[in-house]
Amino acid sequence: MTPPPRPRSVLLLSGGLDSATAGAMARARGDELFAMSFDYGQRHHAELEAAGRVAAFLGVKRHMVMRIDLCAIGGSALTADLAVPKDRAPEGMARGIPVTYVPARNTVFLSLALGWAETLDAGTLVIGVNALDYSGYPDCRPEFLRAFEQTANMATRAGVEGGRRFEVFAPLLHMSKAQIVAEGARLGIDFSITHSCYDPPREGFHCGRCDSCLLRKKGFREAGIVDPTRYATDHGSQ
Numbered sequence: 001m002t003p004p005p006r007p008r009s010v011l012l013l014s015g016g017l018d019s020a021t022a023g024a025m026a027r028a029r030g031d032e033l034f035a036m037s038f039d040y041g042q043r044h045h046a047e048l049e050a051a052g053r054v055a056a057f058l059g060v061k062r063h064m065v066m067r068i069d070l071c072a073i074g075g076s077a078l079t080a081d082l083a084v085p086k087d088r089a090p091e092g093m094a095r096g097i098p099v100t101y102v103p104a105r106n107t108v109f110l111s112l113a114l115g116w117a118e119t120l121d122a123g124t125l126v127i128g129v130n131a132l133d134y135s136g137y138p139d140c141r142p143e144f145l146r147a148f149e150q151t152a153n154m155a156t157r158a159g160v161e162g163g164r165r166f167e168v169f170a171p172l173l174h175m176s177k178a179q180i181v182a183e184g185a186r187l188g189i190d191f192s193i194t195h196s197c198y199d200p201p202r203e204g205f206h207c208g209r210c211d212s213c214l215l216r217k218k219g220f221r222e223a224g225i226v227d228p229t230r231y232a233t234d235h236g237s238q
Helices: 017-028 046-058 105-120 142-154 177-186 211-223
Strands: 008-012 032-039 062-067 124-126 167-169
Touching: 008 017, 008 105, 017 032, 017 046, 017 124, 017 177, 032 046, 032 105, 046 062, 105 124, 105 142, 142 167, 177 211
Parallel strands: 008 032, 008 124, 032 062, 124 167
Antiparallel strands: none
């Protein structure tokens, strides 16, 4: 007897440990994954290389890298010639919206993933956002995800005529970074293939000082799991 087809999901895949863990969790619940990454004019391409490695690890059905030019909008240290904040304390990260925020990025990414999901007959968008250990981004909040999910079901033919409800699956939303690391480890993720740094000093290294690196370090330390990341600050090369 032929088994029923697995439900399809589109995973927003950055190549970081969060999106890798969210993808692994979706796979573990039985989803057939299609991954979408973005070449959006970010200051480095290390994350896209990592996304390719993670996509292969997760065994996604297809990995699409979409090119869009968010540099034309600017307004972020990730897309413009602005300094990336370094060495900030955790309480500083949670206060205000940092310059590494890319205007409307998750709204744009989710919208494009929604369009692909509709053509794939996929009912779920998987995103690795987190509302606890995060850098104050407004598009990582549960209110935003609920609003987008409602929009998805109002703005698509599948939602209006097809009787199909779109779900935004954000399994990391209320997890600490340590809990995310522990869950990823439980699911067998090789974290050495992921990339989180906003400002990598050279190929294969994380700076160890940007908000993303500091949160990554904190997660491994608090989870009691060995961090396989190569940080430039640990190799005397800053």
